[in-house]
Amino acid sequence: MKINFDKIEVYTDLSKTHAVIQDMRKDFANFIYTQGHGIEDHALALKIFNGNEDTEYNDSELAIIRSF
Numbered sequence: 001m002k003i004n005f006d007k008i009e010v011y012t013d014l015s016k017t018h019a020v021i022q023d024m025r026k027d028f029a030n031f032i033y034t035q036g037h038g039i040e041d042h043a044l045a046l047k048i049f050n051g052n053e054d055t056e057y058n059d060s061e062l063a064i065i066r067s068f
Helices: 025-035 038-051 060-067
Strands: 008-011 019-023
Touching: 019 060, 025 038
Parallel strands: none
Antiparallel strands: 008 019
């Protein structure tokens, strides 16, 4: 599955009528890097940080992403 972390839509209000597009690669990768455990989390953090819109994530990586 592909996830484009450099173009994540973030809602700015509770009614979800206004949103902004943000590059979340650095913030999300840093969060996984600092809060994660093990080499798999570290590798995924680097993959997200260096990724682009064509980066594919496998099922185990998606499970880690969902856990965060």
